[in-house]
Amino acid sequence: MRRRIPLFALLVAAPLAAPGAEDLYPLALEDLTAFAESVTADSSSELEQAQAIATWFATHFDWTATDYQRRTVEEILERRGGNCAELARVTTATLERLGLRMRRVREINLHVETEERQSSASAKIAEMGNRASVFGRRHNDHVWLEILDTSSGEWFPADPSLGVVGEEAWIAARLGFGERRTLDPSSADMIAPFAIFAEDGLTVDRSRHYLVEGFDRLYGGRLGRLDAWERWVELIDELGRAARGAFLGEVNLHDYDARIAELAVTYERLRAEYAGTGGG
Numbered sequence: 001m002r003r004r005i006p007l008f009a010l011l012v013a014a015p016l017a018a019p020g021a022e023d024l025y026p027l028a029l030e031d032l033t034a035f036a037e038s039v040t041a042d043s044s045s046e047l048e049q050a051q052a053i054a055t056w057f058a059t060h061f062d063w064t065a066t067d068y069q070r071r072t073v074e075e076i077l078e079r080r081g082g083n084c085a086e087l088a089r090v091t092t093a094t095l096e097r098l099g100l101r102m103r104r105v106r107e108i109n110l111h112v113e114t115e116e117r118q119s120s121a122s123a124k125i126a127e128m129g130n131r132a133s134v135f136g137r138r139h140n141d142h143v144w145l146e147i148l149d150t151s152s153g154e155w156f157p158a159d160p161s162l163g164v165v166g167e168e169a170w171i172a173a174r175l176g177f178g179e180r181r182t183l184d185p186s187s188a189d190m191i192a193p194f195a196i197f198a199e200d201g202l203t204v205d206r207s208r209h210y211l212v213e214g215f216d217r218l219y220g221g222r223l224g225r226l227d228a229w230e231r232w233v234e235l236i237d238e239l240g241r242a243a244r245g246a247f248l249g250e251v252n253l254h255d256y257d258a259r260i261a262e263l264a265v266t267y268e269r270l271r272a273e274y275a276g277t278g279g280g
Helices: 007-017 022-030 032-039 046-060 073-079 084-096 115-128 130-134 167-175 185-189 207-218 229-247 253-276
Strands: 102-111 139-149 154-159 190-198
Touching (some): 022 032, 032 084, 046 084, 046 139, 073 084, 084 102, 084 139, 102 154, 102 253, 130 139, 130 229, 167 190, 190 229, 190 253, 229 253
Antiparallel strands (some): 102 190, 139 154
């Protein structure tokens, strides 16, 4: 069964989803290059190409829970779904057919509290080590892409599992205080990212770019004047360092549960303080 998409999301995505007719799926299995060219036939930029491809996969493929199996692009296509990392992998393969330059992004986000996830993570830490601590009671990991805009030389986000592409749209969908527009209803459980790294070697820290500079810019520079802002930035820096250590297997991120809980409280303080200034 395909994921159920909220009506508002379909309305938002309709212009981008139009080339992604159901009958293109057999073409994706047969000739990924022809599929990519067909879905992006009306696109005139790297951003529009990424929007068309990401929207198609977000709309027509299932999100499936992580099962720790390593699948090829062909297997993901045949399965017609996958977790966020697998959807990013098949999107990468598709956009590579168009000559786009990409890099993989790893994220850890504040998440709705779930004791079941904490128990599952603890079992995985015992089995696999600290790398499994990237998910837990109040946090979860996520994978998406950054794509190079050759005209500006800047990288922009593309999330194939959420169907969100472009920096302003991504920041609003992942950090915004109001209604969040993605093609995956479960994204409502992702409260806010707190660590973002590009490249598999975690060599490019993008946390401040999105979670401090971009977040403040989304609200016209008004967040930086709020009382809770300084603590938000401090916690982003501290948890970013811990998150990188967890990805590398050097830190058990569960040891930072109190800090993660504090960040969740700080986010809500920011929301309340912003509303108190007359913001929506």
